[in-house]
Amino acid sequence: MTDRLPHEKGFHISWDQLHRDSRALAWRLDGQGPDNGAWRAVVAITRGGMAPAMIVSRELDIRIVDTIGVKSYHHQDQGQAEVLKAPDAELMGDGEGVLIIDDLVDSGKTLELVRQMYPKAHFATVYAKPKGRPMVDTFITEVSQDTWIFFPWDMALQYVEPYRGTD
Numbered sequence: 696m697t698d699r700l701p702h703e704k705g706f707h708i709s710w711d712q713l714h715r716d717s718r719a720l721a722w723r724l725d726g727q728g729p730d731n732g733a734w735r736a737v738v739a740i741t742r743g744g745m746a747p748a749m750i751v752s753r754e755l756d757i758r759i760v761d762t763i764g765v766k767s768y769h770h771q772d773q774g775q776a777e778v779l780k781a782p783d784a785e786l787m788g789d790g791e792g793v794l795i796i797d798d799l800v801d802s803g804k805t806l807e808l809v810r811q812m813y814p815k816a817h818f819a820t821v822y823a824k825p826k827g828r829p830m831v832d833t834f835i836t837e838v839s840q841d842t843w844i845f846f847p848w849d850m851a852l853q854y855v856e857p858y859r860g861t862d
């Protein structure tokens with residue numbers, strides 16, 4: 696993660712905000728599929744894409760849900776992504792009619808790899824940074840490249856000192 700630093704800003708997302716933004720993503724995707732507006736299946740890029748994919752599949756009443764597991768390596772300025780678990784090949788085909796969902800696109804390396812595998816799939820993320828934007832078809836909120844997004848599953852409620860401090 697250190698090669699992604701320095702991140703000048705932090706964008707902290709609550710479960711409620713993630714739910715609202717994922718719902719907004721679902722509504723934007725509704726009726727946009729290639730088969731009379733319908734989508735055949737939802738595929739989550741694990742692990743971060745699982746919560747948004749669950750919400751999208753629920754909103755759009757899509758019962759066929761699969762996962763693709765991608766591991767990313769970041770050594771200095773080199774990045775490599777590797778598929779650890781592929782979705783069902785018969786279901787996927789070339790990706791036509793399949794919604795592939797992730798929590799965010801940052802450098803775009805994860806989506807670039809998955810796009811090579813399923814060129815006709817539709818790629819959607821809840822959040823996007825400018826570098827990765829060309830890799831994503833639909834997203835909800837853009838944040839600057841120097842912003843680190845903190846997701847609710849990586850955070851906990853914690854005491855903070857009052858603004859004026861204590862004696």
Ligand SMILES: O=P(O)(O)OC[C@H]1O[C@H](OP(=O)(O)OP(=O)(O)O)[C@H](O)[C@@H]1O
Nearest residue numbers: 741742743767799800801802803804805
């Ligand atoms: O656009 P990129 O630079 O490829 O970065 C975006 C990816 O990085 C994060 O996943 P991560 O590899 O940290 O794994 P996780 O989803 O299991 O947390 C995030 O969930 C995206 O999948």
Ligand SMILES: [Mg+2]
Nearest residue numbers: 741742743744
């Ligand atoms: Mg991820």
